Amino acid sequence: MRHLRRWALNGAAAVALGYILMPLVFVVWLAFFRQEIPSFPPDGYSLKWFAAILDQRKFVDGFRNSLQVGVLATAIGLALGVPAALCLARRPFRLRTPVASLLLMPLIVPGVVLGTSMYVFHVELENGLDVDVLGTFYALVAGHIVIVIPWVVRLVTASLAGLDRATEEAAQNLGANPWVTFWRITVPAIRPGIVAGALFGFVTSFGNLEMSLFLVGPGRTTLPIVILQYLEWKIDPTIAAVSVVQIVLIGGAMLITDRYVKLARVV
Amino acid sequence: MTDAALARGPVVERRRGEGWTAAALITPASIFVAFCLLAPIAILFRFSLNEFVPSKKLMVEALTVANYVKFFTDPYYTTILATTVRIAVLVTAVCLVLGFPLAYVVARTQSRFKHLLIISIVLPLFVGNAVRAAGWMTVFGNKGFFNATLMGLGVIDQPLEIMFTEKAVVIGIIAVNLPFMVLSLQSVIEGIDRSVEEAAFSLGAPPATMFRRVLWPLALPGVLAGTILTFVLAMNAYATPFLLGGPLFAMMAPSAQEGFAVDMGYNPTVTNAKVPPDVQKRIGFTEEEQKRLRDLDYGYMAKNDTAFQEWWNKSFKG
Missing domain, CATH: 1.10.3720.10 (MetI-like)
Structure with a gap:
């Protein structure tokens, strides 16, 4: 009886996990089909669709754009987010709670709302300042920085919380100035948090679809948008192969992150 | 999904001059997010109180809840x-x-x-x-x-x-x-x-x-x-x-985009689409035109697929 209940519980859990993973499993399967039409059972298997990706400029361009935006947004997000996390974790100040909520807010604002409001804002800026804003690379990067910051703040704050201040005080007692203390003691100690924040920020930026839809300009679309536009048209093994590339890249980044911080604690 | 570390708060006592350091650390990120996120949302909210003049397709500055009334009654x-x-x-x-x-x-x-x-x-x-x-x-x-x-x-x-x-x-x-x-x-x-x-x-x-x-x-x-x-x-x-729902399936978020599409001259190729009558007159197909519409020929489609898609992306979307 007890065993039966265990099995029932594990079975129910397996069903839910299978449900979550099912779309990814099928997209990966489709990428290796020999025929172009996604019909089952497949006529055979082939790797040619991965080569076919390179023939379509839009995928290569989309990948490059996503990579550029992701890397730049992550770098700037770190430069802004790490100091903010230091302040939130270490310094008591009156506006601490509202500021923390502000920095984490992009996590809970739905992507469509983020996108629409930024779009309207960019139109207004463009009219008011008479410069190109809408659809520019920098406007897109700015939007992505906003969604990278909460991950950096969250993960770096988490790793600062477990850090003993005594080491830093010892360094200062031995004559190190705050700057040296920061670089030689604090940064190495919270490196896991920084790496995890950077990877999560990058992954968030790279996979972002809803917000980016409103911000990209013609000829500068990111990979998820290229995928969306293609799917609007048709589903075939080429797009599945592109999806596999995205799954592998993001999955790899998450496996690396997991070596630095336990994902269970931070997501 | 809890932020224990953020909720607990700092434990360190205040020292002289630390206020300035703290400000220097936290200000850039806060200003950035406020400018790129709060300001846009505030503007969007302000716009929601403006008046829309359909005849001119123009937004006129106003202070009205008409849009909200329309949303909840239309x-x-x-x-x-x-x-x-x-x-x-x-x-x-x-x-x-x-x-x-x-x-x-x-x-x-x-x-x-x-x-x-x-x-x-x-x-x-x-x-x-x-x-x-x-x-x-x-x-x-x-x-x-x-x-x-x-x-x-x-x-x-x-x-x-x-x-x-x-x-x-x-x-x-x-x-x-x-x-x-x-x-x-x-x-x-x-x-x-x-x-x-x-x-x-x-x-x-x-x-x-x-x-x-x-x-x-x-x-x-x-x-x-x-x-x-x-x-x-x-x-x-x-x-x-x-x-997954296709263009006719209107949940809230895509319907905004659809509103755009209707104004851009998007043609519904199905007769049971719900479009207001005035819009229907402007963009809809007459029965005669509907007869000219053909069923999809998949073989033909597959052959000319790239050309179609190119056309769709260049002449229609762009």
């Missing part, structure tokens, strides 16, 4: 709102039922592979909705796995129509939201001391009673957090209804 929007709420409630309920056992198993497992379990729950979240929609299209298309299997087994002889219906949308959104529910529940269940459950069992409670009187009440914060998060996400789903 049958076009209320129907969409009702569909969206109905789907969001359904999705949230299913996520809770499906998610609880998985969250419990993940929270209580002693396995070495726990981190892999977590990664496989989180990975789909970060891979993005377009890729997952592609997976569902493979499963549920007319020649997809689901129909091919059922037809192969002889259960049905006509493919079931799932793609581009509400069913596909609901199935897709559940998969998108389930990880959020599982993670919210799991973080709370992990904090519940196991011995509490064992105490209930050793006092003779059957599992159902233990769940109802011990586990459920203690997990309630997680249930609430997960339910709210799932509901909000379902209300705002974009890519999933767009790709």
Whole structure:
């Protein structure tokens, strides 16, 4: 009886996990089909669709754009987010709670709302300042920085919380100035948090679809948008192969992150 | 999904001059987010109080709640709102039922592979909705796995129509939201001391009673957090209804985009689409024109596919 209940519980859990993973499993399967039409059972298997990706400029361009935006947004997000996390974790100040909520807010604002409001804002800026804003690379990067910051703040704050201040005080007692203390003691100690924040920020930026839809300009679309536009048209093994590339890249980044911080604690 | 470190607050006493350092650390990020996020949302809110003059297609500065009144009274929007709420409630309920056992198993497992379990729950979240929609299209298309299997087994002889219906949308959104529910529940269940459950069992409670009187009440914060998060996400789903529901399926988020499309001269090729009569007159096909429309010839389509797509992207979208 007890065993039966265990099995029932594990079975129910397996069903839910299978449900979550099912779309990814099928997209990966489709990428290796020999025929172009996604019909089952497949006529055979082939790797040619991965080569076919390179023939379509839009995928290569989309990948490059996503990579550029992701890397730049992550770098700037770190430069802004790490100091903010230091302040939130270490310094008591009156506006601490509202500021923390502000920095984490992009996590809970739905992507469509983020996108629409930024779009309207960019139109207004463009009219008011008479410069190109809408659809520019920098406007897109700015939007992505906003969604990278909460991950950096969250993960770096988490790793600062477990850090003993005594080491830093010892360094200062031995004559190190705050700057040296920061670089030689604090940064190495919270490196896991920084790496995890950077990877999560990058992954968030790279996979972002809803917000980016409103911000990209013609000829500068990111990979998820290229995928969306293609799917609007048709589903075939080429797009599945592109999806596999995205799954592998993001999955790899998450496996690396997991070596630095336990994902269970931070997501 | 808790931020224990952020909630607890700092423990260090204040020293002289630290105020300035703190300000220097926190100000850049705060200003950036305020400028790039708060300001846009504030402007959007201000715009929502403006007046729209349909004849000129112009927004006129005003201070009116007319747009909100329209949204909550115009049958076009209320129907969409009702569909969206109905789907969001359904999705949230299913996520809770499906998610609880998985969250419990993940929270209580002693396995070495726990981190892999977590990664496989989180990975789909970060891979993005377009890729997952592609997976569902493979499963549920007319020649997809689901129909091919059922037809192969002889259960049905006509493919079931799932793609581009509400069913596909609901199935897709559940998969998108389930990880959020599982993670919210799991973080709370992990904090519940196991011995509490064992105490209930050793006092003779059957599992159902233990769940109802011990586990459920203690997990309630997680249930609430997960339910709210799932509901909000379902209300705002974009890519999933767009790709799995097709252009006629109007949940709230895509309908905004659709509004755009209608103004751009988007032609509905189906007769039962709900378009206001004045718009219909402007863009709709007459019956004569409808006769000229042809059924899809897949062979021809496949041959000229690249050219079509090029045309679609260049002349239509651009």
